Amino acid sequence: MSASMQGKVVLVTGGGRGVGRGVALAMAQAGAAVVVNDLGVSLKGDDAASISPAQQVVDEIAELGGQAVADGHSVADWDGAHAMVQAALDNFGRIDAVVNNAGNLRDVLFHKMTEDDFDAVISVHLKGTFNVSRAAAPHFKQQVSGAYVHMTSTSGLIGNMAQVNYSAAKLGIAAMSKTIAIDMARFNVRSNAVAPFAWTRMVESIPEETPEQKKRVEGLKKLIPEKVAPLCVALCSDAGAKVTGQVFGARNNEIYLFSQARPFRTAHTADGWTPDAIAERVFPQFANDFYPLHKSGDVFTWDPV
Structure with missing residues (x-):
């Protein structure tokens, strides 16, 4: 079956740069009309907004002969999330898929992290994913179809240094995606999570102070943002109609299916456990x-292909 998006309407958050830009362009090339959402702020998400990155992508899509509109609302705002979904309805008459890609970073070691550092990242990634997904849900339910793709991260699935806020949000997104898939299955709506490997401005902030850090950054620079897009298109197309509740990874020419937590060791006693018995x-x-205390880079040790 062809992974065409012809006749479909897709909302891509954080679509003005990096992975989101690649997804928005690929959706348009596959035939979709696209709402390109981007707040146009700095990596921390704490400066004045500009719609220009989203408009630049809209212009690129127009040059390709596609249809797109720009949106500058914040995913962290409930009303803003509903407004971007409404933009799809107002401009194109429907909405068929949501790609939750918008993000920010506030990397700080845990013992130095402030409440604002934590809240700012949770608000955009975790709450933002909820807000936009929830805004689209009634329309998906009514038309008895729809697809979500939510960006998770190996920082949450595996772990990473100085990213308590980001890791918590990204693992939460994977869990949210699974439960959305369960709740919305009766309406023929599917939900999947994707961990993208890509060199973007999100990862440009990684320090390069030690030989280990420099080596890691050199490896990350090989990761092409646009390589994440084909998986997102396939998941949102009719060809992905039977794929839901899964966690994928996209790393250049590699695609991963991640395991999900299941018990694999059991200890039992007929008499019940005491703290001493557990310890012994x-x-x-x-x-x-x-x-072990692996970080993402300890697991993905081979060069991207």
């Missing part, structure tokens, strides 16, 4: 299967 029996029994 359970911890040693499970010790060989404890996960």
Whole structure:
């Protein structure tokens, strides 16, 4: 089956740059009309907004012969999220898919992280994903069809340094995606999460102070943002109609399907557990299967292809 988006309308948040820009362009090339949402702010998301990045992508789509409109609302705002969905309805008459890509970063070591650092990232990534998804939900329900793609991250799925806020949001997004898939299945609506590997301004902020950090950054520079887009298009197309509740990764020419948490070791006692018994029996029994404190880079150790 062809992964065409002909006749469909897609909202792409954070669509003015990086991965979002690649997704918006790919959706248009596949035949979709696109609402390109981008607040146009700095990486921290704390300066004046400009719609120009979104408009630039709209202009690119127009040059390709496609249809698109720009939107400058914040995903962190409930009314703003509804406004961007309404923009799809007002301009194109329907909405068929949402790609939740908007994001920000406030990387700080946990013991130095402020409440504002935490709240700012949670508001955009986790609450923003909820806001936009929820705004589209009644329309998906009414038309008995729809697709969500939510951007998660290996920072949440595996772990990373100085990203307590970002990791919490991104793992929360993976869980949110799964539960949306469960809740909306009866309406023929599907929901999947994608962990994108890409060199964008989001990762340009990674420090390069040590040889290890420099080596990591050199590897990240090989990751092409536009390589994430084909998976997003396929998931939103009719060809992805039976794919829901999954967590994928896209890393240049590689696509991953991530495992989801399931129990794999069990300890049982007929008499019930005491703290001492747990310490004496359970911890040693499970010790060989404890996960080490891996960071994302410790797991993905091979060069991207």
